Amino acid sequence: MSKNYLSIYAKSFNWAGFFLPRVNYNNCSNLYDFCRTVDNIVDDEINLDIKKKNFIEFKKKFFEKDFSSDKIKKMWNLIDQFSISIKIVEDLFDGVETDLNEKVKLKTKKELLIYSYRVAGTVGLMMAKILKVNSDRALEAAVDLGIAMQLTNISRDVIEDKKCNREYIDNDFVKIKETLQLADIFYNSSFISIKEIPISCRFAILVARRVYRQIGNEIKKKRDFEEYKNSGKIFVTKFGKVKETLLSIYDFIILIFLNPNDSKVGLRHDEIKKEIKLNERF
Numbered sequence: 001m002s003k004n005y006l007s008i009y010a011k012s013f014n015w016a017g018f019f020l021p022r023v024n025y026n027n028c029s030n031l032y033d034f035c036r037t038v039d040n041i042v043d044d045e046i047n048l049d050i051k052k053k054n055f056i057e058f059k060k061k062f063f064e065k066d067f068s069s070d071k072i073k074k075m076w077n078l079i080d081q082f083s084i085s086i087k088i089v090e091d092l093f094d095g096v097e098t099d100l101n102e103k104v105k106l107k108t109k110k111e112l113l114i115y116s117y118r119v120a121g122t123v124g125l126m127m128a129k130i131l132k133v134n135s136d137r138a139l140e141a142a143v144d145l146g147i148a149m150q151l152t153n154i155s156r157d158v159i160e161d162k163k164c165n166r167e168y169i170d171n172d173f174v175k176i177k178e179t180l181q182l183a184d185i186f187y188n189s190s191f192i193s194i195k196e197i198p199i200s201c202r203f204a205i206l207v208a209r210r211v212y213r214q215i216g217n218e219i220k221k222k223r224d225f226e227e228y229k230n231s232g233k234i235f236v237t238k239f240g241k242v243k244e245t246l247l248s249i250y251d252f253i254i255l256i257f258l259n260p261n262d263s264k265v266g267l268r269h270d271e272i273k274k275e276i277k278l279n280e281r282f
Helices: 005-009 011-017 022-043 048-063 070-082 086-097 109-130 136-156 158-163 173-196 199-220 225-230 238-256 267-273
Strands: none
Touching: 011 022, 011 199, 011 238, 022 048, 022 070, 022 086, 022 109, 048 070, 048 086, 070 086, 070 109, 086 109, 109 136, 109 267, 136 158, 136 173, 136 199, 136 267, 173 199, 173 225, 173 238, 173 267, 199 238
């Protein structure tokens, strides 16, 4: 049997997934397989016109419910089972389609946040639905966590993205650190509402949050852009993942004593809400 995309491409998520009940892990894996399939079409190293054609065809098959694709079939099963708004999937397609250009250049913070919502906040939102999160506050926190992780990705992949003519942020270390500071705001915003995730799944999300945030912390340790550039793809070592997993036990205990009503989730969505009605996605 071939490996799922989660175990191939998303080592940090796969690590955290170990702590999910098996049925939840399988559902999250099916979601990731679909999202990664869409992403791979755009990232494929082939002619841009062919990529556009492949993207349009896959999108058409999805909306026509062409179940000859196992990934599309499993995705629709998730949509039906967990009442996932089709608007969220439309947002995902819109975000990925942004990269189907000869050159991608995001010019404002608003563009950066909307892009991050579309390609990753949507995934966090759908993941929360699969984990049976119900409150709007907790769903907003799931969006925040997805955005935080995408900002971490963007900060890590500046050199790699530049080679593909994609410039989500300026190509300098000051901007990278500013983007990681912005990511930290969203990581912090997501924390308290994790308490509203069913307890059987809560620890896995805390682990994913800590491990992925640590990627940003590793980037911050670099002295300058030259050292950052020479470091290659920055990641968290297995020892580092064990450490962050142990620290997540502390988070799990702390959450017991926090009141979700103290959460300020949603205050970070002003830029996004100017273009996207998030409440219609919940």
